[in-house]
Amino acid sequence: MGTKTGAMIQTVSLGLLSAILYFLLYYFNETILDWSKQGGWYFIVPISIAFIFSLVHGTFTGHFWDLLGVKAKSVKKRG
Amino acid sequence: MGLLLCLPTIGWSVAQEPQAQPSTLTNSPFEPANPKVETLDEIMLKISGMTGDIVWKASKGEILGSGNEITYIAPGKPDQEMITVTDATGKVATLAFEVGGFLELHLKDILFLFIVGFIGGLVSGFIGSGGAFVLTPAMMSMGVPAIMAVASNMCHKFPKALVGSIKRAKYGQVDLKLGLIMGISAEAGVLYGASIQTQIKEAFGDVGSNLYVSFVFVVVLAIVGGYVLRDAIKIYKQSDSVGAKEHEITKLARWVQSVNIPGTMMYFPSLGTKISVLFTIPLGFATGMLAATIAVGGFIGVPAMMYVLGAPGLMASATELVIAFVMGMGGTIKYALDGFVDIRLAMVILAGSLFGVQLGAIGTTYVKDFMVKMVMGVIMILVLFSRGLKVPVYLSEMGEIEPLSETTISILNYTSFGMLIFALATGAIIILYALIKGYMKHAKEEALAEEFSIAQATTDEEVETFPASAIQLSPTGRLKNVLLVSDKSEASRGAESEAIKLVQRTDGRLSAMSVLMINPEHESLARQLIEAEDNSSIAHLETVQKSAEKAGVNCDINIRHGIEIYQEILEEAERKQIDVIVMGRRGYTGLKRLMMGSNTAKVIGHAQCNILVVPKFAKIEGKRILVAVDGSRYGDIAANAAVKMAKYLHAPILLVSVVQSELKEKRHIETVEIIKRVESFIKQEGVVVEAQILSGRPAMSIIEIAENKGVDLIVVGSHGRTGLDRILMGSVSDRIIGYAQCAILVAKA
Numbered sequence: 006m007g008t009k010t011g012a013m014i015q016t017v018s019l020g021l022l023s024a025i026l027y028f029l030l031y032y033f034n035e036t037i038l039d040w041s042k043q044g045g046w047y048f049i050v051p052i053s054i055a056f057i058f059s060l061v062h063g064t065f066t067g068h069f070w071d072l073l074g075v076k077a078k079s080v081k082k083r084g
Numbered sequence: 085m086g087l088l089l090c091l092p093t094i095g096w097s098v099a100q101e102p103q104a105q106p107s108t109l110t111n112s113p114f115e116p117a118n119p120k121v122e123t124l125d126e127i128m129l130k131i132s133g134m135t136g137d138i139v140w141k142a143s144k145g146e147i148l149g150s151g152n153e154i155t156y157i158a159p160g161k162p163d164q165e166m167i168t169v170t171d172a173t174g175k176v177a178t179l180a181f182e183v184g185g186f187l188e189l190h191l192k193d194i195l196f197l198f199i200v201g202f203i204g205g206l207v208s209g210f211i212g213s214g215g216a217f218v219l220t221p222a223m224m225s226m227g228v229p230a231i232m233a234v235a236s237n238m239c240h241k242f243p244k245a246l247v248g249s250i251k252r253a254k255y256g257q258v259d260l261k262l263g264l265i266m267g268i269s270a271e272a273g274v275l276y277g278a279s280i281q282t283q284i285k286e287a288f289g290d291v292g293s294n295l296y297v298s299f300v301f302v303v304v305l306a307i308v309g310g311y312v313l314r315d316a317i318k319i320y321k322q323s324d325s326v327g328a329k330e331h332e333i334t335k336l337a338r339w340v341q342s343v344n345i346p347g348t349m350m351y352f353p354s355l356g357t358k359i360s361v362l363f364t365i366p367l368g369f370a371t372g373m374l375a376a377t378i379a380v381g382g383f384i385g386v387p388a389m390m391y392v393l394g395a396p397g398l399m400a401s402a403t404e405l406v407i408a409f410v411m412g413m414g415g416t417i418k419y420a421l422d423g424f425v426d427i428r429l430a431m432v433i434l435a436g437s438l439f440g441v442q443l444g445a446i447g448t449t450y451v452k453d454f455m456v457k458m459v460m461g462v463i464m465i466l467v468l469f470s471r472g473l474k475v476p477v478y479l480s481e482m483g484e485i486e487p488l489s490e491t492t493i494s495i496l497n498y499t500s501f502g503m504l505i506f507a508l509a510t511g512a513i514i515i516l517y518a519l520i521k522g523y524m525k526h527a528k529e530e531a532l533a534e535e536f537s538i539a540q541a542t543t544d545e546e547v548e549t550f551p552a553s554a555i556q557l558s559p560t561g562r563l564k565n566v567l568l569v570s571d572k573s574e575a576s577r578g579a580e581s582e583a584i585k586l587v588q589r590t591d592g593r594l595s596a597m598s599v600l601m602i603n604p605e606h607e608s609l610a611r612q613l614i615e616a617e618d619n620s621s622i623a624h625l626e627t628v629q630k631s632a633e634k635a636g637v638n639c640d641i642n643i644r645h646g647i648e649i650y651q652e653i654l655e656e657a658e659r660k661q662i663d664v665i666v667m668g669r670r671g672y673t674g675l676k677r678l679m680m681g682s683n684t685a686k687v688i689g690h691a692q693c694n695i696l697v698v699p700k701f702a703k704i705e706g707k708r709i710l711v712a713v714d715g716s717r718y719g720d721i722a723a724n725a726a727v728k729m730a731k732y733l734h735a736p737i738l739l740v741s742v743v744q745s746e747l748k749e750k751r752h753i754e755t756v757e758i759i760k761r762v763e764s765f766i767k768q769e770g771v772v773v774e775a776q777i778l779s780g781r782p783a784m785s786i787i788e789i790a791e792n793k794g795v796d797l798i799v800v801g802s803h804g805r806t807g808l809d810r811i812l813m814g815s816v817s818d819r820i821i822g823y824a825q826c827a828i829l830v831a832k833a
Contacts, residue, residue, distance in 0.1 A: 009651075012648060012651065023435075027431070027435065030427075030428065030431055034428055037427060037428075038186055038426075038427070038428070041420060041423065041425060041427055042423040043423075045421075047420075048416075048417050048420035048421050050427070051239055051416070051420050051425045051427040051430070052239075052413070052416060052417065052420065054427050054431065055239050055240060055242070055243045055416075055427070055430060055431070055434075056243045056246075058243075058431050058434055058435075059240075059243035059244055059247065059434065059438075060243075060247070062434065062435060062438050063244065063247065063438050065438075066438040066439050066442055067442055067647055068647060069439070070439075070442050070443060070446065071646055071647040071648070075443065075446055075523075076446060076644070076645045076646055077445075077446045077449045077600075077614050077645035078449040078450050078522075078526055078645075079530075079642060079643055079644045079645065
């Protein structure tokens, strides 16, 4: 089905984006930790990281489960 | 706003001097006497006043070199360090200091955190709150100092709270005023709680802070866990308590709402009445303090709003998100300024928890209510014991009680960690088991229902109500299995009545469905949210069902959940072997339609069956049917469908083809041929037909003539272009659907 392929591509790209973000976090982790420690306006570093990851990864995981067919129970009633 | 409240408190805590660490000799022979050490740091340590061979020993870190100057390497974990130096004469000097900084993370730690995050998310999505009940203790068991565990926990939760509250606000479930008012006192509570934490850490070190947090956990878990278990057992004994609970206001809330203290009253939309802020302030403050101490806040906030203030459950949960965001951000900023937020921990947990929370939230729809509470209670009691076992260890390390032997400490540590793992595993297993069982049962039920409905459909086929044609019954243009898609809004009205009328005319079968987009990211809502939205959609579809029954038509109801609405629609259409999908129209045109990605357009693009789009006020009365052909087989399909409709409606057909005026004479002649061919087919079918050749832009000329000639149904074919193709090449059917006043049938099969 055309729609499934489209959904799969979307999910995979989001997953890739999320993975890239995590890799960057790992690669630069010392620098980021140093920045976070400095106090003052540097508090914005962990805060903004939290926001970005939340958005990207949150969207990815939602699509992930939906793609696998794990959805909330559908409700049916006979007529 | 949160920032303004933060600043004075932060300024105050920065001005405080950290207390000096005591050493065993009043004039320390060590240099430096008060080393500031962080994990994995390397420092030089010198000792004076020692003779002969000097032996250095470090309890946690590493010593390199010998003599009276060595290199000390701090361990990878923040901890209490004790350095002992002995010389040839037997003189002993000790230096105690704390290794601060961030935990060194190995792969096993990251994996552990991810799994813990997943289970924490699973649990919180499932029970609606309380992920932190497992997350904070799990991090502490790993070796993360309490204050860092709490700070990192807060950091990963508040962005979700913001996203969640914005989404819920769109549905009108957020009482912003209540959220902000309570948020302010919660903010104060958080900052106060956070500064207490920081002070305890500075005065008593990590041990003291660990003890404090563990103690609070034990108390809170005992009270709440015990209550929840009792509640679960009560529900279980009462057996099946049916569906939606009516919003009852407790006696306490009634009293609170009746109290009038002049000068402090404020009106809150969710309560529908004024109450004194003297009630909201302590509640908010307590929520904030608890959040700053153990990173669990919603646990007080939601029940407080419901049982003390009398807010309806769903609104309390949604409004709590605002409070969680305000105090979460404030607390995180405060902790971040002090350098306690370990963003790596927070993000790894987030990675796992976002997977878990969606699964848990979805799973909650497949299980009974008491099961949810049971899981919650069991996990809480187990975590309570896990933390409780560590209390004597902390007390011993602090010297508050007789120091325990090494073995006792080991045993307690292992048992505590083991209990935590057991709690996590138990929770995960129970939830996953219930989920799989519930899901499989549901799938079986669905399969049975499907077989039944297909069997029914095939028996219906025998009946024919329209005059048999000379040509054999064509497989195209079937309009008997009808799927109505309704979104409860006004826009679906026309579609609803036309779907019923269509089934009446064709003696077919009607299924009505709604699709709910539930993306449960934030824990405290899932179950109630899904239930409430389901109930409201079911109620609406039931009214449609009643109207259908009055017209002598049977109607099935179905609610589906998913992220992409059009996908759910298409899957349902496939499953039920639908001939025509009937939908309303949002009325977006032009750029907005492009940006909004109309569901109707997507359904049309991907569907295998016919689609009937009915604008809000459109009625199909059989006045005149317009069909547009272009010589392609799509046009032929449209003509076929138009003929079928004409027979059901006893209506005449207006046959058109559009010639773009720039083209030459040849085109015009070709078009005449096309029209003639189709015209004779229609006549052969016994339908009255009038043919016309139009010129100009296809969509607009069709709409114009439809309006002029009183057409109440336009039939078009569709090339079925999707995505970018559709946007670039343009879709005539899209434009017609966007601008036409009457119903449009997009014929595909």
